[in-house]
Amino acid sequence: xxxxxxxxxxxxxxxxxxxxxxxxxxxxxxxxxxxxxxxxxxxxxxxxxxxxxxxxxxxxxxxxxxxxxxxxxxxxxxxxxxxxxxxxxxxxxxxxxxxxxxxxxxxxxxxxxxxxxxxxxxxxxxxxxxxxxxxxxxxxxxxxxxxxxxxxxxxxxxxxxxxxxxxxxxxxxxxxxxxxxxxxxxxxxxxxxxxxxxxxxxxxxxxxxxxxxxxxxxxxxxxxxxxxxxxxxxxxxxxxxxxxxxxxxxxxxxxxxxxxxxxxxxxxxxxxxxxxxxxxxxxxxxxxxxxxxxxxxxxxxxxxxxxxxxxxxxxxxxxxxxxxxxxxxxxxxxxxxxxxxxxxxxxxxxxxxxxxxxxxxxxxxxxxxxxxxxxxxxxxxxxxxxxxxxxxxxxxxxxxxxxxxxxxxxxxxxxxxxxxxxxxxxxxxxxxxxxxxxxxxxxxxxxxxxxxxxxxxxxxxxxxxxxxxxxxxxxxxxxxxxxxxxxxxxxxxxxxxxxxxxxxxxxxxxxxxxxxxxxxxxxxxxxxxxxxxxxxxxxxxxxxxxxxxxxxxxxxxxxxxxxxxxxxxxxxxxxx
Numbered sequence: 001x002x003x004x005x006x007x008x009x010x011x012x013x014x015x016x017x018x019x020x021x022x023x024x025x026x027x028x029x030x031x032x033x034x035x036x037x038x039x040x041x042x043x044x045x046x047x048x049x050x051x052x053x054x055x056x057x058x059x060x061x062x063x064x065x066x067x068x069x070x071x072x073x074x075x076x077x078x079x080x081x082x083x084x085x086x087x088x089x090x091x092x093x094x095x096x097x098x099x100x101x102x103x104x105x106x107x108x109x110x111x112x113x114x115x116x117x118x119x120x121x122x123x124x125x126x127x128x129x130x131x132x133x134x135x136x137x138x139x140x141x142x143x144x145x146x147x148x149x150x151x152x153x154x155x156x157x158x159x160x161x162x163x164x165x166x167x168x169x170x171x172x173x174x175x176x177x178x179x180x181x182x183x184x185x186x187x188x189x190x191x192x193x194x195x196x197x198x199x200x201x202x203x204x205x206x207x208x209x210x211x212x213x214x215x216x217x218x219x220x221x222x223x224x225x226x227x228x229x230x231x232x233x234x235x236x237x238x239x240x241x242x243x244x245x246x247x248x249x250x251x252x253x254x255x256x257x258x259x260x261x262x263x264x265x266x267x268x269x270x271x272x273x274x275x276x277x278x279x280x281x282x283x284x285x286x287x288x289x290x291x292x293x294x295x296x297x298x299x300x301x302x303x304x305x306x307x308x309x310x311x312x313x314x315x316x317x318x319x320x321x322x323x324x325x326x327x328x329x330x331x332x333x334x335x336x337x338x339x340x341x342x343x344x345x346x347x348x349x350x351x352x353x354x355x356x357x358x359x360x361x362x363x364x365x366x367x368x369x370x371x372x373x374x375x376x377x378x379x380x381x382x383x384x385x386x387x388x389x390x391x392x393x394x395x396x397x398x399x400x401x402x403x404x405x406x407x408x409x410x411x412x413x414x415x416x417x418x419x420x421x422x423x424x425x426x427x428x429x430x431x432x433x434x435x436x437x438x439x440x441x442x443x444x445x446x447x448x449x450x451x452x453x454x455x456x457x458x459x460x461x462x463x464x465x466x467x468x469x470x471x472x473x474x475x476x477x478x479x480x481x482x483x484x485x486x487x488x489x490x491x492x493x494x495x496x497x498x499x500x501x502x503x504x505x506x507x508x509x510x511x512x513x514x515x516x517x518x519x520x521x522x523x524x525x526x527x528x529x530x531x532x533x534x535x536x537x538x539x540x541x542x543x544x545x546x547x548x549x550x551x552x553x554x555x556x557x558x559x560x561x562x563x564x565x566x567x568x569x570x571x572x573x574x575x576x
């Protein structure tokens with residue numbers, strides 16, 4: 001231990017940062033978790049690696065292990081040649097199911113389109129999974145209690161109309177997010193939370209402490225894109241092209257494509273391509289075919305099933321990212337047969353499924369079994385002792401079904417869209433559940449209408465969000481580095497994406513405890529209780545977390561893929 005350097009670092013830290021440093025020095029969290037958590041708190045990489053070196057870790061520089069044979073590590077495909085200026089590429093994306101409204105978008109296709117022109121306060125780094133300093137904020141820090149966050153804003157940034165980006169834009173965006181109660185920010189900030197008195201600094205006072213707030217204004221909270229101060233909720237990018245990002249929207253044809261040209265006033269490092277087209281596809285199978293026949297140069301995401309021809313193929317660069325991407329199998333807990341406080345029917349369904357079969361058949365092992373909560377094991381506050389791993393137990397499932405008043409079984413339907421492996425997942429659930437006495441029909445919806453028709457239909461006045469969701473269904477969730485959105489938007493009372501319509505005061509209190517805990521130990525205590533609560537009450541089944549797969553053809557360099565669907569082409573180029 002280099003005590004002189006370590007003591008200097010401790011003396012430079014506030015109490016929240018000091019807690020993280022001491023947890024690492026004491027061996028309570030590993031180096032990977034230390035770097036991830038440090039990035040969230042706004043600690044620079046030089047400071048973090050200095051602490052690592054002071055603690056005696058000779059590998060003080062960061063590397064990412066290869067993701068497997070025929071794949072690259074998370075983030076950009078490997079650069080093998082010097083970038084060449086000029087040219088255009090076509091990228092296949094999921095067809096957006098909603099208007100290009102930054103506040104209310106809800107699918108990977110819309111994320112990719114909007115994030116081409118707009119930017120986040122906190123951006124993803126070039127690895128595609130960790131937070132970096134390439135966004136509209138160059139640095140950030142919190143006070144000792146974690147309820148005030150100060151963001152130093154990048155200077156010299158222009159909107160596409162040549163006006164200056166300032167803290168007033170940040171304040172207006174935060175107000176719109178609070179008013180919309182979207183993406184986990186509604187209960188974290190209130191309208192008027194942002195002090196924009198200094199045009200170069202945004203000071204955001206939270207409703208209550210939140211140690212993960214930078215994540216909620218980052219690439220991994222897709223709806224938090226910073227928009228001009230005079231934007232209003234419902235304004236769409238195609239209706240009013242704008243942004244501070246590298247790309248200007250030239251045209252948008254719904255259901256077909258979005259075409260962008262390079263922004264000559266972009267503040268960032270060199271943009272090599274002249275233009276980019278995001279071409280829309282209704283299925284990943286057709287995306288894969290288009291990449292193989294040369295119709296497109298890259299695809300946003302593909303599945304193992306149908307994408308076998310891209311794996312281990314030297315004609316393509318595949319990016320494989322271990323992530324928290326998952327499928328939530330929801331029950332409507334307010335309306336229908338699975339409703340009510342009694343969880344036995346939901347537990348019976350959870351006991352009927354074969355998770356190992358799903359991971360093997362659907363992903364060829366490129367996935368990890370989950371345990372009916374959205375907390376991945378790689379998080380520093382995951383509690384491995386909170387609950388046992390739920391495994392298939394048909395006898396117990398049948399017993400619970402009978403005890404709940406259905407000795408002869410129960411008939412229902414599982415609803416889903418046409419996205420990637422989800423139809424195959426629905427078929428496995430149907431077959432697995434039949435062994436326990438569930439007679440499930442399968443209702444497949446067009447992906448473009450699934451979210452509005454089945455997952456979260458519009459609610460009547462006085463009803464909570466998603467009140468009219470189907471009683472049982474499958475929905476997709478992209479990666480987030482912390483589980484805040486999974487817990488708030490998807491499960492908290494009145495959460496904007498709460499298709500389970502779950503309303504439980506005990507759960508809500510646990511989420512508040514987690515978000516208010518600014519130290520690792522406090523977060524682990526709260527998260528352990530959340531794992532236990534969701535495992536016991538089963539408002540939704542979480543069968544697995546899977547690796548996010550993207551691909552380019554050989555000769556396309558520098559695209560950064562995030563496991564939330566962003567396709568960042570700022571540094572992309574065609575090789576000579």
